[in-house]
Amino acid sequence: MECNGCEFHPELYYDAEFQIWLRREHDDSLTVGMTDISQSIAGKILHVRVRRPGTVRPPGKPVATIESGKWAGPIPNFIHCSIIEGNPEVLENPVLLNSDPYNAWIARVEAADGADRALESFLTGEEAHEGYCKRARDEDIHCHRKLR
DSSP states (O other), X not given: OEEXXXXXXXXXXXXXXXXXXXXXXXXXXXXXXXXXXXXXXXXXXXXXXXXXXXXEEOTTSOSEEEEESSOEEEXXXXXXXXXXXXXXXXXXXXTHHHHOTTTSOOEEEEETTOHHHHHTTSBOHHHHHHHHHHHHHHTTOOOOOOOO
16 A cells, blocks of 8 residues: 555554554564655665663653664654664665665564553554555655665
8 A cells, every 4th residue: 555655554553643663573572663754754764773672761762763864863662662672684774764664674672561552552554544645645745765
């Protein structure tokens, strides 16, 4: 699925601004990544830094930071969690976030209150798709993929 050329995956969970996505893993951990909208706004990603494994991150404290040609700042965090790992491929080659934002995840985390509780405040399915498309249209965001 897509909106304005921005890829969308209805099975993922999205924050209300559609900056990040979360995916529940088989071990109940959560994988965190940037949306296609976010990577397009950021531009070419030059550097990614993920907090050390075991680091506890309350809501509002980022699990990672990115630097691009246009912007440097946090990957938003909306849940109380601890870092399990950063994606070594993305840490080595950050532009993967531009070329394949839904496979090039940033970090895996363990939610303090469990995955079910953590995901309650995120959007998924048709509701997420409507909001994602609305943001892309309202802000005239057209996604472009960068080559590796």
